[in-house]
Each structure stands twice: as structure tokens, then as C-alpha cells.
Amino acid sequence: MSNRFKALALAGSLAMVAGTAVPAAAQTDLTLWTTEEAGPLELVEGLAAAYTEANPDVNITTIFHAPEDMVNDVLTAALGGQAPDLLWTQADHVGPLAAAGQIVPLADFVDTSVYEPAAIDVTTVDGEVWGVPNSFGNALMLYYNKDLVADAPANTDELIELAVANTDVASDKYGLVYNQTQSFWLTPWLGGFGADVFDADGNPALGSEEMVNALTFLQELKWTHGVMPVDADYDVANALFLGGDAAMIINGDWELSNYSETFGDSLGIAPIPEVVGGDWPAPWLSGKYLMMPSATAENEEKAAVAGDLIDFINNTENQVAMAEALSRIPGNAEAIGDPVVADDPFIAGTAAASANGTGQPVNLEMNCAWDAMTSGLVSVNASADNSPADAAASMQSALEAAVAPGGACGPE
Numbered sequence: 001m002s003n004r005f006k007a008l009a010l011a012g013s014l015a016m017v018a019g020t021a022v023p024a025a026a027q028t029d030l031t032l033w034t035t036e037e038a039g040p041l042e043l044v045e046g047l048a049a050a051y052t053e054a055n056p057d058v059n060i061t062t063i064f065h066a067p068e069d070m071v072n073d074v075l076t077a078a079l080g081g082q083a084p085d086l087l088w089t090q091a092d093h094v095g096p097l098a099a100a101g102q103i104v105p106l107a108d109f110v111d112t113s114v115y116e117p118a119a120i121d122v123t124t125v126d127g128e129v130w131g132v133p134n135s136f137g138n139a140l141m142l143y144y145n146k147d148l149v150a151d152a153p154a155n156t157d158e159l160i161e162l163a164v165a166n167t168d169v170a171s172d173k174y175g176l177v178y179n180q181t182q183s184f185w186l187t188p189w190l191g192g193f194g195a196d197v198f199d200a201d202g203n204p205a206l207g208s209e210e211m212v213n214a215l216t217f218l219q220e221l222k223w224t225h226g227v228m229p230v231d232a233d234y235d236v237a238n239a240l241f242l243g244g245d246a247a248m249i250i251n252g253d254w255e256l257s258n259y260s261e262t263f264g265d266s267l268g269i270a271p272i273p274e275v276v277g278g279d280w281p282a283p284w285l286s287g288k289y290l291m292m293p294s295a296t297a298e299n300e301e302k303a304a305v306a307g308d309l310i311d312f313i314n315n316t317e318n319q320v321a322m323a324e325a326l327s328r329i330p331g332n333a334e335a336i337g338d339p340v341v342a343d344d345p346f347i348a349g350t351a352a353a354s355a356n357g358t359g360q361p362v363n364l365e366m367n368c369a370w371d372a373m374t375s376g377l378v379s380v381n382a383s384a385d386n387s388p389a390d391a392a393a394s395m396q397s398a399l400e401a402a403v404a405p406g407g408a409c410g411p412e
Contacts, residue, residue: 028305029059033074034088035067036288039257040326044088047313058305065089071096074293078102083295086306091138091286094123094130095362104297105130109307114314116333122359123289130362131289133331134314135322137253138360139283140188141353144268148247152270156192156217159248159273163227166247175227177237178250180381183373184284185250189214191282191358192275197369197399198361204403206372207396215380215388217275223384253350256327260346269349271356283353284360287331290314323347329354368402368409 034044041064048060063084065073070089074097077083083102087093097103105128106112112120112129116136123131142159144152148166153159163175179185190196195210205211222228229236238255240246242262250272259267272281290310297303312318319335322328327346330336341347361369375398376391403410 026301027057027059028302029061030085030302030306030309032060032062032086032088033065033070033084034062035065035070035090036088037064043322043325047318051309051312055305058309060309074102075100078293078295081295083293085293085296085302086309087291087293088134088288089291091122091131091133091289092360092362092366094125094289094291095364096367097291098125098130099364102294103130103291104294106132106292106307106310109292109297109303110310114316114333115331116336118285118359119287119331122286123362125362131291132310132314134288134290134319135326135328136285136287136331137329137350137354137357138286138288139350139354139357140185140250140252140272141283141350142248142250142270142272143241143255143259144248144270145241145244145246145263146266146268147244149268152268153273155274155276157276160221160225160227163221163248164225167227169226172229172240172245174229174240174246176221176248176250177228177232177240177246179232179234179237180222180228181233181374181378183370183377186214186218186373186377187360188250188272188281188283189217189275191356192272192278192280193217194279197373198365202365204369204372204396204399206369206376206399207392211376211392211395212388215376215391218377219380219384219386219388222381253328253354256346256350257325260327267346269346269353271353280356283357285354285357286360287329289331365399365403365409368407369399372396372398372402 032048036044045062048062052058052060067090071093074083107129110132112132115132119133119136120129123129142152149162153162166175167173193210193214195208195214196205199205237249241249272283274280290313292306296306314332316332316334319330319332320338320340323330323335323341329347329351330341335341372395376395379386379391380388402408405411
């Protein structure tokens with residue numbers, strides 16, 4: 001464990017001693033599944049160790065699961081009676097896990113009043129809180145290399161102008177990069193162009209004129225203005241920016257710590273620029289959330305310990321330490337106002353970029369909407385000859401079929 005996370009574990013231990021822990025009467029084993037890896041996983045392990053130090057009768061096993069596998073892994077484990085005791089995972093996992101009966105509302109087990117309301121709203125469905133935020137945001141934003149771009153673009157015209165000025169395809173230098181292969185990178189532009197995934201009645205709305213306009217903008221950014229590489233998935237885009245070969249990148253707040261360590265004072269952070277003739281792009285807000293599996297809730301002793309562990313992980317002291325270590329916006333409202341958090345320029349930049357955001361939908365149908373939107377984004381990025389109107393129509397048809405009775409995300 002690095003010194004940074006040893007310090008965090010110590011801070012957590014002190015916070016635990018000062019808290020109101022309810023130790024188990026006998027040995028209690030908890031299995032915590034998390035989508036955190038690398039440095040953040042050290043943080044999770046440090047918090048688990050700190051809790052165990054204060055509560056020797058509790059043993060916590062922390063296991064990493066890839067975000068894209070977590071839901072299926074939970075469902076498979078539950079079928080075999082081996083469900084985890086606690087989840088530290090993505091907010092959008094609430095939909096499928098709640099629909100499958102694998103997680104429970106948390107109001108009876110944890111103090112939900114300590115959280116930032118906007119963060120709690122993300123996982124509140126029909127008045128029930130299904131997950132509490134360890135970190136809030138997860139927003140896409142514009143990062144820029146100040147050695148190449150002095151000031152952030154205020155609108156899309158300025159974005160294009162700066163991107164063109166910093167592109168030299170012959171030298172593999174690009175003005176702007178982002179992950180062209182996943183629809184999450186389409187979602188901010190829905191707000192900018194006034195598009196929606198579902199209409200007010202919950203019906204698919206991917207075939208709208210507004211969606212066509214958003215897809216057209218992204219296609220022209222790549223093929224008309226030529227400011228992006230022909231092929232760029234997440235890893236390619238990230239490597240280009242980190243290597244100084246891309247002036248700007250649209251990426252999430254989860255990379256903030258990595259970028260700040262690489263660029264230092266040369267790193268710029270800003271909201272994705274306002275669409276000329278439209279609105280501000282609205283990145284979808286999410287984060288890392290703690291959830292309690294149904295099997296845990298059914299065991300009174302284990303549920304009490306799991307709930308107490310959630311309150312410990314997300315208490316003010318530990319949330320401030322987490323923000324300082326990872327440059328993430330805490331979910332705990334008091335921690336957000338702490339000077340360590342409020343005065344950090346990188347976290348402040350993340351907060352500003354998130355200010356235009358909107359809560360990411362957690363309804364079950366979104367699982368199929370992701371696939372439908374990805375197909376459209378990939379289509380317009382693949383060729384200047386592919387019609388954005390056809391791509392939007394195909395997205396709409398795919399989602400309608402998926403949410404229809406018998407469809408992959410529809411009623412049986």
C-alpha cells in the first residue's frame with residue numbers, strides 16, 4: 001500500500017474511533033465487491049483495514065470486478081447463494097440490480113441525510129434511495145494542455161478553431177480526441193442540442209431531429225474539420241493526450257488525478273463548450289455508490305455491520321481524505337464544503353464542469369439505450385458518407401425493439 005493510502009487508512013481509523021460504531025457481537029465476515037482498481041482500490045482496502053482495526057470482530061474481503069461485468073457477476077453469484085455483502089459500484093447498476101431484486105433501499109440501514117441532494121437524486125427511484133454516493137460527478141469535461149491551448153474555448157466555434165490550429169495529421173498531432181467507440185461520449189451533446197433518450201412518457205426518442213443534429217456535429221468535427229484521428233478508442237485517445245500529441249481531450253473526472261500528476265500547472269479543466277445556437281452540453285452525472293444486496297439485508301447482524309461500514313466509509317473525515325487523495329467530488333455534503341475540498345483548484349474545476357450536468361438515468365431500459373446509441377456514434381465516426389439521419393433512425397428502431405414486450409429490456 002502506498003504511503004498516500006496508508007495515511008488515508010490512518011485517517012479512517014481515527015475517524016472510526018471517534019464515531020459511533022456498532023461492532024458485531026461475534027465474528028462477522030463481509031465481502032465487498034468494488035469496481036475500483038489500481039490506486040482507488042488501495043483506498044478501498046485502506047478503509048476496510050481501518051474499519052477492521054477499530055472492529056476486530058469484523059473481517060472484510062475486498063474483490064475487484066470490472067464495471068461492465070459487475071451486474072452479471074452479482075446475478076450469477078446470487079443464483080448460487082454466494083452474493084456479495086456490499087457493493088461499491090456505478091450508479092447505473094441500480095436499475096438492473098433493483099429490477100432483479102438483488103439490492104434493497106437503504107433508508108433503514110444508513111443515514112441518507114448527510115449526502116448532497118443532487119448526488120442522492122441520481123439513485124433515488126420512486127422515493128426510495130438505492131445507493132449512497134462515495135464520490136459524485138463522473139462527468140465528462142474538457143481537459144486541455146495549457147502549453148498548447150492558453151485558454152479554454154467558450155463555445156463550439158472556438159473549440160473547432162483551437163482544434164484545427166493544433167492539428168497536424170502528418171505528425172500525428174491532433175487538436176481534440178475522445179473515445180469514439182462508446183455512447184457515453186455522445187451523451188453530453190444531447191443536452192447541447194436538445195436531444196433526449198426517452199420522451200416525457202418514457203418512450204424512445206433517439207430518432208429526433210435534435211439527435212440528428214448532434215450526430216452531424218460530431219461527424220463534421222471529425223471528417224469536415226479533420227481534428228481527430230481516424231481511429232481512437234479510450235486507450236488511444238488517452239495516450240495521445242498524455243503524450244502531448246493531443247491539445248484537448250473530452251474525458252471523465254476519474255482521470256483528473258492521473259492528468260494532474262502528468263501536467264501539473266499546465267493542465268486546464270473546463271466545461272465542454274457551449275453549442276453555438278444551442279445550449280451547454282449536459283454531461284451525465286453519476287459516481288461511485290455503495291449498495292446493499294438483498295441477502296445482506298435479510299441477515300440482521302450482517303446488515304447492521306454493513307450499514308455501519310457504509311456510514312464509516314462516507315463519514316466527513318474519510319470523504320475529505322478521499323477527495324484529497326483522488327481529486328473526486330465527495331458525496332457527503334459536509335465534506336464538499338471542507339476547505340481541503342473547496343479550495344482545491346482541480347476539484348473546483350471538476351465541480352464547475354459538472355454544474356451543467358444532469359443525473360444519469362438508472363432505469364433498466366438504459367442498458368439497451370447504450371447499445372443503440374453506440375451503434376449511431378460508431379456509424380457517423382466511421383465515415384463521412386454515413387448519414388446521421390439514418391444512424392438516428394437505426395438507433396430509434398433498435399431501442400424500440402429492445403424495450404418492446406419480449407425485447408432485451410422490455411416486459412416479458
